[in-house]
Amino acid sequence: xxxxxxxxxxxxxxxxxxxxxxxxxxxxxxxxxxxxxxxxxxxxxxxxxxxxxxxxxxxxxxxxxxxxxxxxxxxxxxxxxxxxxxxxxxxxxxxxxxxxxxxxxxxxxxxxxxxxxxxxxxxxxxxxxxxxxxxxxxxxxxxxxxxxxxxxxxxxxxxxxxxxxxxxxxxxxxxxxxxxxxxxxxxxxxxxxxxxxxxxxxxxxxxxxxxxxxxxxxxxxxxxxxxxxxxxxxxxxxxxxxxxxxxxxxxxxxxxxxxxxxxxxxxxxxxxxxxxxxxxxxxxxxxxxxxxxxxxxxxxxxxxxxxxxxxxxxxx
Numbered sequence: 001x002x003x004x005x006x007x008x009x010x011x012x013x014x015x016x017x018x019x020x021x022x023x024x025x026x027x028x029x030x031x032x033x034x035x036x037x038x039x040x041x042x043x044x045x046x047x048x049x050x051x052x053x054x055x056x057x058x059x060x061x062x063x064x065x066x067x068x069x070x071x072x073x074x075x076x077x078x079x080x081x082x083x084x085x086x087x088x089x090x091x092x093x094x095x096x097x098x099x100x101x102x103x104x105x106x107x108x109x110x111x112x113x114x115x116x117x118x119x120x121x122x123x124x125x126x127x128x129x130x131x132x133x134x135x136x137x138x139x140x141x142x143x144x145x146x147x148x149x150x151x152x153x154x155x156x157x158x159x160x161x162x163x164x165x166x167x168x169x170x171x172x173x174x175x176x177x178x179x180x181x182x183x184x185x186x187x188x189x190x191x192x193x194x195x196x197x198x199x200x201x202x203x204x205x206x207x208x209x210x211x212x213x214x215x216x217x218x219x220x221x222x223x224x225x226x227x228x229x230x231x232x233x234x235x236x237x238x239x240x241x242x243x244x245x246x247x248x249x250x251x252x253x254x255x256x257x258x259x260x261x262x263x264x265x266x267x268x269x270x271x272x273x274x275x276x277x278x279x280x281x282x283x284x285x286x287x288x289x290x291x292x293x294x295x296x297x298x299x300x301x302x303x304x305x306x307x308x309x310x311x312x313x314x315x316x
Contacts, residue, residue: 063256076138082252094138111263151221159209186238190282218293219308226275230267
């Protein structure tokens with residue numbers, strides 16, 4: 001369902017408990033037996049269509065509320081953050097997002113660990129153009145080398161073009177590497193990530209541009225794949241329906257109606273490490289790639305992951 005700008009998103013929420021919730025400022029923890037109503041809209045009439053159980057420990061969100069960015073709205077290089085704005089969970093304008101607000105959304109809606117969420121929030125505020133800003137806009141996250149980095153799975157690199165807007169050619173190559181598969185695996189996700197890195201490196205070389213791919217970018221590149229696997233339900237085995245990823249990236253919509261549900265437990269830093277090491281282990285070119293960024297031993301790689309990841313925020 002889409003909404004027009006004349007409609008406030010609160011009109012499209014219906015609660016089954018006494019406490020209200022704003023889609024832009026999630027609050028309150030739910031009980032396992034609560035339900036919310038997914039509603040369908042025809043013209044000026046909105047009617048209840050089905051009741052869906054609310055996951056324990058999460059605010060009620062009507063994921064059927066979705067509206068693409070319009071005139072004056074801004075978006076980021078991150079499909080998930082854009083989706084959250086399109087669902088009116090973050091401000092639909094993409095502007096004026098505070099640290100408490102983004103931390104609340106990431107922890108309560110996506111169930112990211114509080115440390116990961118706080119790290120991202122701190123990085124996002126640093127991306128704001130005004131020093132000491134207490135809010136940021138989504139498009140600020142395109143600032144190169146801070147949160148955004150080369151070898152994005154869905155965007156062009158900064159030296160080669162628009163590093164903020166979805167790049168269909170980049171994504172076509174990435175998603176094409178999965179072939180006819182219906183779900184991801186550590187092997188296929190790692191292969192897609194490595195293929196993107198090689199293509200980016202060659203594109204920089206052909207354009208005579210510097211390819212910024214050192215230890216930090218190496219870790220964050222793996223972190224990007226780890227993050228989408230973790231958030232979309234593959235934190236243990238790396239398996240998620242490929243449809244989830246396509247919906248998120250291509251439509252910038254959370255794949256709730258396709259079956260995705262919030263994580264039952266917060267995604268922790270140790271789980272992120274597990275995902276990254278699993279992706280690395282599945283990369284048949286791992287030794288050469290690591291050596292190319294100056295990490296000649298597995299011990300050096302391990303130290304890099306455990307030191308870089310907890311101190312640098314990442315985009316999905």
